[in-house]
Amino acid sequence: MPAAAGLARRITESLYAWAWGHGARFAYLQVVATNEAALPLYADQGFRTVYGYEYLLPP
Secondary structure, three states: OOOOOOHHHHHHHHHHHHHHHOOOOOOOOOOOOOOOOHHHHHHHOOOOOOOOOOOOOOO
């Protein structure tokens, strides 16, 4: 297993712990719907999709 395996989980969980310790009670994030690596991680951490978005560019 590569040394970086689980790094995103460790980083995000450390961030949540730090934020909780500083008074945060909610976490929100924005992730590109095609980010297949991030979506399962965030779902495991209790996040769910509330709404989608799209970027519009002028013609």
